[in-house]
Amino acid sequence: ILILMPVWLLGVLVYYIIKHRQVSEWAGWLMFTGSLLLYTLFRCADYPDYLYGLTASYIDQDFMMYTLKWSQEFLSSYAIGLLVAIHFIGAATVAPRLASLLYAGEKPIRYLAGFTFATYLFHYPLLQFFAAIASHFNDQMVRNMIMIFGSIAVIWALGTVTERRKADIKRWILFWCELFSRKVWVRL
Template sequence: MTLKPALSAYLDFMRFIAAFAVLLGHMDQDGLAMAWMPLSWFSHEAVIIFFVLSGFIIYYSTTSRASSWQQYAVARMSRIYSVALPAVLACVVLALWLSHQPGFDPARYSNYSPPAVWDTFSSLLFINESWLNATFVPLNDPYWSLCYEVWYYVIFGAFLFGGKRRRWWLVGAAALIAGPAILVLLPIWLLGAWLAASGRYASGWTAGRAWLGFLGPVALIVLINTTDVDGLIQSYLYENVSGFWRLDASQRFVTDHLIGLALCLHIAAYSSLPAAVQDFFARHQGVFASLAGFSFTLYLFHRPMTQLLGAWYPQPVGAIWQTALLALGILLACWAVSWGTEKQLSHWRCGFSRVLTPRSGVLS
């Protein structure tokens, strides 16, 4: 099924808004008082948006374009490493530079950790969240969710291209390496893939049903966030389930799965909204594509910036104009960085293609 321009534009809009929410949330955490903007409250929920969108888009693009595991690997590796490799190296260099500054106090930076060879190596293999590895990218805690996504790509690719005899062996091996914390949120990614596979994002709903399906999930997510029910459930399980702490970033899995289901309903309902709504996104498809076009760089490069600014130029509550300008500055900085990362994607594709598919085409 073809992805209509209006839906494609809306998915791009969701991807940018999710990345922006993460930026605002981390600004607030790092001493740049941003709680005046309600979107900053939803940085965790934004990661669940990434997982659902990732499952949806990866399934759609892979089944419509990739015909071999080599093409799939080229597409995924070039997309990931075009941003992840520069981000990891930049954070290592920045952490080394900071550590040699006079009067350096690591306590001023919430995500600081001394650079280490194993941490860097495991980060580039995306095993930071696997079992009890507990390795970190200095100054860049958001990297954890990328480690989750990469193993979802590996598991999905193993299933799709592994062949009848080897498929489940490969899936099992990938799952074993990924570990429980990553696997417990895999169903959320698969929900997005299921939605793309089912084709249930097409139009055909009545107007009332469409608006209910579109706005109801938003209301549910706001309710979960503002009532802190996710934190209450997490605390209960932490205190009553032995070893629950091992799930690390997945400890809110109960409400995270509920949010994932809600987001699938939200996306499914979009194509049945009134034409005026869809026409708006279709007309501005280029704008939303441009915003989404640097969202990956925004996600992986913003946290070092918020920590430096928060440590050096903290902003008090009520400094609305100052924090708004800082947010705009970080957006522009990440957009500029993206010209050296994800906007160089074609070069990364060519490089990986020469290694993996020397005689075949490159997946676009």
């Protein structure tokens, strides 16, 4: 968790920048489109594999496998996190220019935005699950399609349940946290 904390903190910075509108419209368009192009280049040029290899050349394999586990690709996470942050700032800056387009798609946008909690909770485990299922296919495109569309389908199915039950889940978690904290404090 700590190794990926810079990416999370970047989200705080993005929120601050967006809230205070410290970006010109020209820079916003550059950030909005440039981040998409850079991400495409990043993926097409196999930079994730390059960065993984770079990490593996400096860090012990056992440490990577047993300690870093899901964070083995932290350098890629940093790069992608930076590109996403740039894209979000750009998108927020140019959104007023795209308002008519956004209003036209308001219903589907709001519907899809309703799955953010489920996406946050389930995306990475599902990607790992579908990567394992797809691993016997030789074609990378087929593996990617299985991972992406399999994850989207399951997130949609789970999201229809979790999004409606979010308040109940929150109450349940708070109940158990409060109960646990009382038992811990009583023992201390």
